Amino acid sequence: MAISRRALGYLESTKNLTGCALGIGGLALTFTGFAGLYWPLVIAGLYGAGALIVPPERPPAPDFPDPAEQLDTLRADFTTLHAYLASVELPPAAGGRLTELTELLAALLETGWVAEVLAQDPEGVHALARTIRQDIPESVDTFVRTRWWSRLAPGAEPPERHLERQLGVLHAEADALAAELRETESRRQQTHTRYLEERGGVAS
Known part of the structure; x- marks a missing residue:
């Protein structure tokens, strides 16, 4: 249960969404012929780059009474x-x-x-x-x-x-x-x- 919750959280994270956006860009390059035979590497590389450039999400700090x-x-x-x-x-x-x-x-x-x-x-x-x-x-x-x-x-x-x-x-x-x-x-x-x-x- 904890693993599936963690996996679901990653799927909804900014890192994954940014990586997917760049991966879709890789697909566009593939369809236009720019990626050539290495299109799987291009898509994976773009996804990884997108996931890496996004800073990790920060959990909200606890709200204690002042x-x-x-x-x-x-x-x-x-x-x-x-x-x-x-x-x-x-x-x-x-x-x-x-x-x-x-x-x-x-x-x-x-x-x-x-x-x-x-x-x-x-x-x-x-x-x-x-x-x-x-x-x-x-x-x-x-x-x-x-x-x-x-x-x-x-x-x-x-x-x-x-x-x-x-x-x-x-x-x-x-x-x-x-x-x-x-x-x-x-x-x-x-x-x-x-x-x-x-x-x-x-x-x-």
């Missing part, structure tokens, strides 16, 4: 995460850290020029997606499960300490991403200043 489209999906996932977090009871300290983190993430995902800058950083979009879809849910869910077991073993290290540390790391990562985006805009501004000064002949 970072801007990924941000739209990520905003929906962030809304889902928010609903989940609202149903979980956390200690005040951990809850405060989580609020700071989610507010920062919401600012980064805000539609408008902020998202336009973020969309130009695929690695930043990936890091944000990992935080929302994996890191925060795992941290909170692990805390909830560990807290239940800690009630059976009093005296163990409070699970909220690990949660606070995890949220602190995630906030630092999100803050670093915000700093990178801010630096990108700063470099853009500086580049525009140099362009205007060079265009106007003004020394910096």
Whole structure:
């Protein structure tokens, strides 16, 4: 089945069609007497030349969503995460850290020029997606499960300490991403200043 599909694909290819067109030209030469006794070689040669001069067909590249489209999906996932977090009871300290983190993430995902800058950083979009879809849910869910077991073993290290540390790391990562985006805009501004000064002949 795969071989017949491949053969059918070649029959419909530009290479084969071009070779056939030149082969038909060879037949015309044969009928007019120009090919002589070597007409089979002439036809085969013209067909081969036609098939060789045509570049190989290129399969279409996969159409993956661009970072801007990924941000739209990520905003929906962030809304889902928010609903989940609202149903979980956390200690005040951990809850405060989580609020700071989610507010920062919401600012980064805000539609408008902020998202336009973020969309130009695929690695930043990936890091944000990992935080929302994996890191925060795992941290909170692990805390909830560990807290239940800690009630059976009093005296163990409070699970909220690990949660606070995890949220602190995630906030630092999100803050670093915000700093990178801010630096990108700063470099853009500086580049525009140099362009205007060079265009106007003004020394910096």
